[in-house]
Amino acid sequence: MRNVARTSLVDTAIEELREEITSGAWPVGTKIPSESQLAESLGMSRLSVREAVRVLAHAGLLTTRQGDGTYVTATDESQIALRRRLDKAAAMDIIDVRRGLDLVAARLAATKRTEQDLEGLHETLRRRDAAGSAGDLDGFADADVDFHLRVADAAHNPLLGELYRSMSEALRDSVRGMEEAALEPDSSHEDLLRAIEDGDASRAVAVSVALLDQQERDL
Structure with missing residues (x-):
């Protein structure tokens, strides 16, 4: 990062840190440098850096863990607003x-x-079934959402995949909200995978409609 000498130091620090995040220099999950390290690299006080981190944490790009440090939690503020x-x-x-x-x-x-898409779908469905059999609602919800994310990825439309990922937490909450009903055995996901595997678009759509109809009844 370049050395900074401007009037609005906090605003400048915000833009510098945001650039590190949105450019991918600090990917999601990365622990960012300490306040003292950032202050030195930016050529400003720790107070200015602290305020910049606070603003970006409020925006949802960063999260501070007490006694551990500050981590990148998102790279796109528009996705945060949608989430x-x-x-x-x-x-x-x-x-x-x-x-x-x-x-x-x-x-x-x-x-x-x-074939790689199909392998991933089969693996995720096995995890979903195992979690359901064990009564593990959290594990089941995670695998259920992962399955649908993999279906979206198998469509090979990047925008569709991003839209689905922006909904992932809300989807997990909706599955958890169904509680026992979510864990009841059903063949709908296996039927969807089979239709995708067979290349039968009409059947895949019909199964998806039936699956959502059932989830609506379970609410």
């Missing part, structure tokens, strides 16, 4: 949105999936 809106969305609203995304993902995945 916060989704966190407040009703479960039915989420299903309504998924009716658009899931049907497109299923149709495209059936025509564009690769």
